[in-house]
Amino acid sequence: MLKYCNNERQLVELVSLYKNVYIFGMGETAQIISRRLKNYGVAFAGFCINNIAPDLSVDVYALDDVITSENSFFIIAGEKQIQDEIIAYFLKLNISAYVVVSDKLIRVMNRADKKLIKFQTHLVDHCNLNCRGCYHFSPLSKEKYVELDEFAKDFSRLSDLFDGKAEEIWLLGGEPLLHPEINECLEIARNSFPVGLIKVLTNGLLLNVIGEDFYDSLSENDVQLWVTKYPVEFDYEKAERRALQHHISIKYFNKEPVRELGHQPLDLNGKRNSVSNFYNCYRSDECVDLKHGKLFSCFIPAEIGPFNDYFNTNLFASDNDGIDIYSVQDADDLLSRLEKPISFCRYCNRNDVAVSGRFPWCRSEYNILEWTE
Numbered sequence: 001m002l003k004y005c006n007n008e009r010q011l012v013e014l015v016s017l018y019k020n021v022y023i024f025g026m027g028e029t030a031q032i033i034s035r036r037l038k039n040y041g042v043a044f045a046g047f048c049i050n051n052i053a054p055d056l057s058v059d060v061y062a063l064d065d066v067i068t069s070e071n072s073f074f075i076i077a078g079e080k081q082i083q084d085e086i087i088a089y090f091l092k093l094n095i096s097a098y099v100v101v102s103d104k105l106i107r108v109m110n111r112a113d114k115k116l117i118k119f120q121t122h123l124v125d126h127c128n129l130n131c132r133g134c135y136h137f138s139p140l141s142k143e144k145y146v147e148l149d150e151f152a153k154d155f156s157r158l159s160d161l162f163d164g165k166a167e168e169i170w171l172l173g174g175e176p177l178l179h180p181e182i183n184e185c186l187e188i189a190r191n192s193f194p195v196g197l198i199k200v201l202t203n204g205l206l207l208n209v210i211g212e213d214f215y216d217s218l219s220e221n222d223v224q225l226w227v228t229k230y231p232v233e234f235d236y237e238k239a240e241r242r243a244l245q246h247h248i249s250i251k252y253f254n255k256e257p258v259r260e261l262g263h264q265p266l267d268l269n270g271k272r273n274s275v276s277n278f279y280n281c282y283r284s285d286e287c288v289d290l291k292h293g294k295l296f297s298c299f300i301p302a303e304i305g306p307f308n309d310y311f312n313t314n315l316f317a318s319d320n321d322g323i324d325i326y327s328v329q330d331a332d333d334l335l336s337r338l339e340k341p342i343s344f345c346r347y348c349n350r351n352d353v354a355v356s357g358r359f360p361w362c363r364s365e366y367n368i369l370e371w372t373e
């Protein structure tokens with residue numbers, strides 16, 4: 001039986017099999033789970049905790065009282081350490097009917113509960129660094145910049161759907177600082193989403209030559225500057241000083257330069273199980289990507305174009321893999337469609353995923369094996 005759940009639909013399917021479903025805990029996370037399950041019409045029996053004070057609300061139960069109820073099932077949420085403690089405790093009590101809700105799923109549920117969107121989008125598809133096996137396929141891309149009209153139109157539509165509120169928006173690439181109109185992009189993004197974090201993610205190589213107006217624009221539009229350090233010659237301290245003059249403090253993804261690369265190979269045959277890949281992948285519904293008026297629940301199908309063009313392959317994102325933001329009814333409709341498995345996941349070899357440490361960092365040699373084997 002499934003013990004660890006990464007996807008809301010999967011959770012709903014699972015708990016629907018049981019008569020008495022309890023959420024273990026009664027904090028904010030437990031409340032979010034209960035509200036989300038109610039949205040799907042799941043009747044859950046209540047919250048349950050270890051030791052209960054007699055004057056607590058009626059739908060909170062003591063574990064001892066419900067442990068023997070017929071057809072009981074428990075949903076566990078919370079930080080990893082707490083999860084481990086609860087699982088150990090359940091095992092001691094011989095409770096085997098439970099599922100742990102992953103941190104990723106909690107984040108997804110929290111966004112849906114608050115009607116927030118989190119997405120990323122390429123300002124530029126190509127890059128000035130060209131790392132081996134770049135997940136965004138940037139070394140393989142032709143020179144390509146997002147067009148301002150399209151960018152403004154898509155942001156305006158998403159802003160209408162989400163009432164101008166985002167949890168987080170990442171402006172990236174490729175290398176976003178190559179965009180000659182990056183300042184305008186920042187302004188459009190902030191005007192569209194007055195509420196929410198907006199972040200530019202760069203390899204930093206242009207930070208000491210880009211115009212001062214870029215830093216002004218970051219400051220005026222309240223956009224954070226995030227840098228991934230690579231093992232290349234670059235004066236980071238000079239960039240920090242420049243940024244500070246405009247009251248911008250650079251945030252680094254990594255204290256030390258990336259020396260090793262991870263790997264998530266593609267399977268060109270496309271015969272993998274797309275549903276289980278989607279449900280088990282840390283990127284699905286978490287790395288949502290905006291591309292040409294569509295939102296994809298993962299950036300790989302959204303950005304696969306340069307890979308297909310360069311290697312003459314046809315890894316096909318079906319019409320349903322990307323959601324047309326102009327055809328959805330509302331934010332709920334969009335968010336619930338992002339949760340559904342996509343057929344493109346059949347191209348991912350998830351058996352051979354390494355988050356890091358697979359290869360020393362180096363520049364691409366434009367060999368297909370960088371993205372496949």
Ligand code: SF4
Pocket residue numbers: 127128129130131134135136137138139173174175203
């Ligand atoms: S810097 Fe980032 S976007 Fe550019 S090639 Fe490297 S991994 Fe890809």
Ligand code: SF4
Pocket residue numbers: 264277278281282283284285297298299300301344345347348350
């Ligand atoms: S396309 Fe691949 S990386 Fe993206 S969600 Fe599916 S399995 Fe994960």
